[in-house]
Amino acid sequence: MVKNRVIGVVSGKGGVGKTTFVANVGLSLVEINNDVTVIDADISTSNLGMHLNLYQFPLGLQNVLDGDLDIFNATYMHPTGLKVIPTPLYIQNPRKSYSPNALKNLLENEAGIFIIDSPPGLNRNVDLVLKASNEVIVITTPDIASVTDAMKTVKLARDNGIKNINIAVNRVSGKYELTREEIESACDAEVIGEIPEDKAMKACLMYGTPIVLAKPYSKSSIAFRTIAAKIMGKEYQPPRFLFIKRLFG
Numbered sequence: 392m393v394k395n396r397v398i399g400v401v402s403g404k405g406g407v408g409k410t411t412f413v414a415n416v417g418l419s420l421v422e423i424n425n426d427v428t429v430i431d432a433d434i435s436t437s438n439l440g441m442h443l444n445l446y447q448f449p450l451g452l453q454n455v456l457d458g459d460l461d462i463f464n465a466t467y468m469h470p471t472g473l474k475v476i477p478t479p480l481y482i483q484n485p486r487k488s489y490s491p492n493a494l495k496n497l498l499e500n501e502a503g504i505f506i507i508d509s510p511p512g513l514n515r516n517v518d519l520v521l522k523a524s525n526e527v528i529v530i531t532t533p534d535i536a537s538v539t540d541a542m543k544t545v546k547l548a549r550d551n552g553i554k555n556i557n558i559a560v561n562r563v564s565g566k567y568e569l570t571r572e573e574i575e576s577a578c579d580a581e582v583i584g585e586i587p588e589d590k591a592m593k594a595c596l597m598y599g600t601p602i603v604l605a606k607p608y609s610k611s612s613i614a615f616r617t618i619a620a621k622i623m624g625k626e627y628q629p630p631r632f633l634f635i636k637r638l639f640g
């Protein structure tokens with residue numbers, strides 16, 4: 392049997408940081424010597440490629456799902472060694488819908504760690520991600536609207552038979568927010584990590600350089616690396632003299 396882990400990164404509410412999370416956690420997992428492929432399954436509004444400065448690809452996931460291309464030829468290599476299965480920025484067949492098991496069938500015989508960037512919401516394309524995943528990380532921001540949608544997403548993942556479900560709380564600033572304990576209790580799932588609000592994220596997207604590469608000692612980068620270590624069942628050891636490195640790095 393092929394050994395793989397397929398981690399779906401999903402959210403109820405849109406714009407909460409799924410793609411940012413997939414790019415940064417994917418890179419952090421590569422740093423600790425893992426074979427990682429990130430997949431852009433946000434077929435109609437894809438942008439994982441933008442986060443990673445990968446624009447030059449004519450073909451991607453959709454062509455694999457269409458049966459016109461194999462996974463190997465749809466996989467691009469980021470300079471760090473992170474593998475990326477992107478979705479082209481233009482829409483090819485916007486109304487085409489796939490069998491819910493289409494992505495699962497593709498990944499079943501592939502080895503390694505796969506992290507799937509999902510579209511937001513609870514619609515058919517999310518089904519494609521949930522059916523393919525054996526683990527799920529639900530991204531939420533610490534506000535009541537996003538957490539309410541996260542609760543529904545956790546339930547949907549459970550209804551799909553997924554047992555390993557965690558929450559990652561993004562854009563934490565500590566003001567007028569639900570606490571970690573409140574979010575865990577509302578969603579009935581454990582929080583795997585909290586990523587702080589970080590003004591530098593905007594520039595990272597602009598330049599196609601995720602924060603773990605652009606500002607490796609920032610609090611948000613350390614949060615992404617801590618989560619990557621947890622995913623591997625390890626405890627993250629922060630670099631020595633972090634505060635001083637942060638000042639200069």
Ligand SMILES: Nc1ncnc2c1ncn2[C@@H]1O[C@H](COP(=O)(O)OP(=O)(O)OP(=O)(O)O)[C@@H](O)[C@H]1O
Nearest residue numbers: 405406407408409410411511562587588589592593
């Ligand atoms: N921790 C953070 N601090 C500040 N800005 C952030 C943070 N995380 C993400 N952002 C910003 O929020 C915006 C949305 O992020 P992203 O595209 O990752 O969300 P998404 O959940 O993938 O959105 P969609 O649902 O549309 O796919 C981006 O501009 C990103 O730079």
Ligand SMILES: [Mg+2]
Nearest residue numbers: 409410433438
């Ligand atoms: Mg996204």
